[in-house]
Amino acid sequence: MSAQAGAQLRVIQPETADSLIRQHPKPALFFVTADWCPYCRLMEQTTLKDQELISCLNQYFYFIRADADEKRPIRFLGRHFSYQPTGVGTGEHAFIRFLFGKRKTAYPALILLSPRGATLFQLNTVTGPGNLLRLLQPFQKPETAHDQGKHSSTGPP
Numbered sequence: 001m002s003a004q005a006g007a008q009l010r011v012i013q014p015e016t017a018d019s020l021i022r023q024h025p026k027p028a029l030f031f032v033t034a035d036w037c038p039y040c041r042l043m044e045q046t047t048l049k050d051q052e053l054i055s056c057l058n059q060y061f062y063f064i065r066a067d068a069d070e071k072r073p074i075r076f077l078g079r080h081f082s083y084q085p086t087g088v089g090t091g092e093h094a095f096i097r098f099l100f101g102k103r104k105t106a107y108p109a110l111i112l113l114s115p116r117g118a119t120l121f122q123l124n125t126v127t128g129p130g131n132l133l134r135l136l137q138p139f140q141k142p143e144t145a146h147d148q149g150k151h152s153s154t155g156p157p
Contacts (some may be wrong), residue, residue: 009054009063014095015075017062021077025115027139029061030099034068039126040108050129060140061112068096068107077117085142112139 017028019036031048033040047053057063063125071083072093081095099111106124110132114120120139 001039007051007054008059009048010058011065013073014064015067017064018076020062022116027061027115027120028064028113029057029136030064030066030070030109030111030113032066032096032099032111033106034107036069037107043108043126047127047129047132053129053133056133056136057138060127062138066096066099068093070095112136 004036021028031040031043033036033044070093071091073083074081076095076098079095079098082097083091083093085091096105099113100109100122101119103119103122104124108124108126110121110123110127112120112122123132123135
């Protein structure tokens with residue numbers, strides 16, 4: 001796969017993904033991160049700067065950065081999510097809980113959802129571009145194939 005030199009990763013908001021997925025169905029890859037997470041920053045500065053990976057993500061997926069500390073309401077796949085306080089100065093956004101479901105919450109996380117919202121895979125670790133490209137390869141297909149297989153992982157395969 002060839003990539004243009006200096007191509008930028010297209011990062012979209014969940015609300016934008018909501019309408020795009022309805023118009024042009026393809027999987028959504030969520031990069032779940034937090035400002036306080038050094039491993040998240042490492043992935044942003046290394047893995048997510050790889051030109052081959054950027055080309056793949058821009059062509060086959062919607063890439064959404066989901067901030068674990070977000071407090072604004074979010075609409076995605078026809079549902080509304082809001083921040084839920086859990087104590088003084090702490091809380092959790094229902095959207096982040098939706099993304100993780102009953103699976104382990106750890107940052108950084110990469111969660112691939114089908115156009116219908118089914119989890120295709122979850123990876124809770126720093127990973128390199130080569131490994132991420134291998135994980136994404138089976139999902140670089142027309143929309144009809146995206147909801148058929150489900151795979152969940154909390155680490156490299």
